[in-house]
Amino acid sequence: MIVDDDPFNVQLLQELLHDTYELRVAKSGEQAVQLCRQENQPNLILLDIELPDMDGYATCQTLKGQESTAHIPVIFITVKGLETDETKGFEVGAVDYITKPFSPTVIKARIHTHLSVQRSLLQAQELLSLRNEVKHLTQGLLKDTLQQPDAFAAIITQHPSMFALFRYMEALAKTNEPILIQGESGTGKELIADALHKLNGRSGKQVSVNVAGLDDFTFSDTLFGHRRGAFTGADSNRDGFIAQAEGGTLFLDEIGDLSNTSQIKLLRVIQERRYYPLGMDQSRPMDVFLICATHQNLEEKVKEGSFRQDLYFRLNSHRIALPALKDRLDDLPYLVEHFIQESAQILGKEPPIASKRMMLELDCRTYPGNVRELRGTIFDAMVQHQSNQELELPGTQGAAPMNLTLETPDSAPKDMESYLDQMDGFPTLDQMERQLVTLALAKTNGNQKLAASLLGLSRQALNRRLNRRLKDLNGSPDSKPLE
The missing domain is CATH 1.10.8.60 (Helicase, Ruva Protein; domain 3)
Structure with missing residues (x-):
């Protein structure tokens, strides 16, 4: 994102970078903050210091002070100033400070370097989280006895395969990642979701919704809620199921029936853990333990092209396969x-x-x-x-x-x-x-x-x-x- 109120500077940067990057432009600090709160956040910001409403330092400080935008790297681009100005830029959270006039080669190299560093940091965080999770899962699976047998009291079984499944569930339950339950109709997916909610130990309630048959608009309104005036008939604010399940568990049944557009929305909220109620331009955090279920073979649906591969991979990493009664x-x-x-x-x-x-x-x-x-x-x-x-x-x-x-x-x-x-x-x-x-x-x-x-x-x-x-x-x- 380019944040500058000077049309000449904006045009210069656009001509220099449009072949390599997708660009967005904000003409003020306030506009930049609002754009960064939306779903399609920039990966990096080129920020001028002299802006009409609030200067670049205040803009950067605002972005770094918000959880949803603090991770976005900021590079200041301005005319040659004092050393104290550069120091102030780093103090408010910028990663670089480039003075005009600048060399096209230099600015391209700086942008490439900081984007690479950002990707490496995110990958390192994901790897550390994955290692901790694997360690926790391994410790749980090696145990012979259940740690919380009361959580499974509603499931009638003495079968070894079910007890192995219970131990796996105990190992999974403390994760913040979504869990997928797959099983034929009538195998007890709801009971498994109830047990996972108990094992997770969250203080909030469990909210369940069958998403089969929901069109894209109804899916969004059901999950995200809406603000008054968002659409015809929206006479008052209404919280969606994500807000209702805050601090607890959200159970989405029959996700195999979702349309492609709804699948994209679900994937985005899983990845970003933020969502936008209809009629709002500011995102809200998603604080739920997410459980999804389906009776369908999602792998086959991916091959058929009716289920997104990226969403399948995101869900399949924590999958519980329920055996049929036979x-x-x-x-x-x-x-x-x-x-x-x-x-x-x-x-x-x-x-x-x-x-x-x-x-x-x-x-x-x-x-x-x-x-x-x-x-x-x-x-x-x-x-x-x-x-x-x-x-x-x-x-x-x-x-x-x-x-x-x-x-x-x-x-x-x-x-x-x-x-x-x-x-x-x-x-x-x-x-x-x-x-x-x-x-x-x-x-x-x-x-x-x-x-x-x-x-x-x-x-x-x-x-x-x-x-x-x-x-x-x-x-x-x-x-x-x-x-």
Whole structure:
């Protein structure tokens, strides 16, 4: 930025520098201060001393006294003056002092040098911050026990992968960097965000907003707020969600649906940690712990061109990937027991015991809706449940034992390769055994002797496998989620 009220000097500098740099001009110190408060801040300021409203020294002192502009290097350019003038320039925060007339080669070299120094300082600060963060993460991940187990009390699990995730979350929680939660619909991204908020320990509240379907204007107004008169209908000032979450946590759900323009706005506020309410030309600081979530594959969206690569890289450095329910079926007994108790309390019923048939049928499902789907299934079963009976899935009361029709042979693929292609990832041997046993029982209408024959097993061997599954499914459902 060139700050000078002399048109001749401005034109001279523009002709000299326009091929190398993007230039902005301010004709007074006050205008320079206002321009520096806006979103597109200059990387360096060429500042004249003799200005109409406040001189260059006062302008520089004002810029250096504000957190949002203190980092911008200032070079004074003026006619040859006294040594005391040059000393005063450095005292108010300038990095250089160039007198007129100046050599084009000299001024270009000075500008290049100070921009390089500024970049090096920023890189050094980022590197130091990154090193401290890596050290903190490493220390957290090496611990075997949770430091704050109460933060995870709402998440029902005994699965090792989830406890590894919890330890990672504890290591991440004190960072000021944004965190990305990725997981299929129904896996519990909101619960993870709640746990992160508790772990972070901020005194402010948690504010959540689903940004799916918001156009660019609504996105800006929702996050940044507006001042009175900013647009038609803006009859009063309104704080956005960033201001409402000040000192706390802001949770943005479904960011994968944001438009490109909204993605740019989100990236800018993450990088600068400042934002502009609609109708204001002065930025405000963002003091929130930012958590973003999506059920979409952002890496694929980047390849498709529908999600910005720079925003993806900014978010992906602190990513929490939630496993699908089908990848932690060992948690099924604990989740079923929890949802039975929850539904019983809502419906005012006594909590029944889940039947073995119900548990085995639940174990054979794939759960595209994940934990949310399981919760709905249990609630539906509880609505229809009659007292003094074991809990069964709707429509299975009185059915023949082990008549598993959830995955019928008619829908089974004709060959193994196509079957594997339909699965999400390569299956384990245990998963394949479950599927084969389920299909064999479905094909034989629950006849274990015929199913064993199809599988090339004795009936006793099939029984052992089924009993082992039932034992796993009914093992210690009363255990606490976290110990």
